[in-house]
Amino acid sequence: MMMTIKTSARTQLLDITSDVGKQIRNEGMDNGICMIYVPHTTAAVTINESADPSVKDDIQMVLDKLIPWEDGYRHMEGNSAAHVKTTLVGSSELVAIENGQMVLGTWQGIFFCEFDGPRTRKIHLRFL
Ligand code: ZN
Numbered sequence: 001m002m003m004t005i006k007t008s009a010r011t012q013l014l015d016i017t018s019d020v021g022k023q024i025r026n027e028g029m030d031n032g033i034c035m036i037y038v039p040h041t042t043a044a045v046t047i048n049e050s051a052d053p054s055v056k057d058d059i060q061m062v063l064d065k066l067i068p069w070e071d072g073y074r075h076m077e078g079n080s081a082a083h084v085k086t087t088l089v090g091s092s093e094l095v096a097i098e099n100g101q102m103v104l105g106t107w108q109g110i111f112f113c114e115f116d117g118p119r120t121r122k123i124h125l126r127f128l
Contacts, residue, residue, distance in 0.1 A: 001023060001026075001027070001124075001125050002122055002123065002124050002125070003016075003019060003023065003122070003123045003125065004120060004121070004122055004123075005019075005112060005120070005121050005123065006118070006119075006120050006121075007043075007112075007114035007117035007118045007119055007120075007121060008117065008118045009114070009117055009118060010114075010115075010116065010117055010118070011060050011063075011064065011114060011115055011117070012060075012113075012114040012117055012118075013046075013056040013059065013060060013111045013112070013113050013114075014111060014112045014113075014114065015050050015056075015109050015110070015111055016036075016045075016110050016111065016112045016123065017050060017102075017104070017109040017110045020034065020036060020095070020102070020110055020125065021101075021102060023125050024097055024100065024101075024102065024127070025100065027127050028100075029097055029100070029127050030097070030099060030100050031097060031098055031099070032096075032097050032127055032128050033094050033095070033096055033097065033127075033128045034094070034095045034097055034102065034125055034126070034127055034128075035092060035093075035094055035124075035125065035126040035127075035128065036092060036093045036094075036095065036110060036123060036124075036125055037091060037092045037123070037124040037125075037126070038091050038092070038112065038121070038122070038123055038124075039091075039122055039124060040086070040091075040121060040122070041082075041083055041086060042079055042082035042083055042085075042086055042115050042116035043082075043086060043112065043113060043114050043115060043116070043117075043119075043121050044085070044086045044089035044090055044091060044112075044113040044115070045089070045090065045091065045092060045093050045110065045111065045112055045113060045123070046059075046089050046090065046093065046110075046111050046113055047093055047095075047104070047108050047109070047110055047111070048108065048109070048111060049107045049108065049109070050107065050108065050109025050111070051106075051107045051109075056111060063085050063088075063089075067081045067084050067085055067088075068081060069081045079116045081115070082115035082116035085113070085115045086113075086115055089113050093110065095110070097127075
């Protein structure tokens with residue numbers, strides 16, 4: 001199945017854990033794996049701390065420092081930084097499902113990573 005989300009800033013990490021959990025319940029899967037796949041070249045998905053929202057802000061800050069928006073890039077569209085961040089963070093995650101629940105650590109959440117927003121984005125979920 002596919003979810004659609006709207007982002008509201010150029011760079012934004014959105015906690016999608018509860019949205020993914022809802023789809024897993026809709027699917028009725030008790031045990032297996034959920035693949036979360038982002039079909040974009042300037043957006044990604046990652047798993048990290050969701051308990052303290054400062055962590056996602058720090059991740060954004062460090063990515064912005066490492067990969068500045070302007071840096072003599074060759075790509076004419078002008079969004080090379082977003083492409084590079086996407087490659088570093090990655091386009092997919094796998095989460096185990098046990099007894100209908102995602103197997104996540106106490107502090108873990110799933111984040112959709114927008115690197116060239118705001119845009120409407122797709123997230124594909126596959127249940128294995
Ligand atoms: Zn581009």
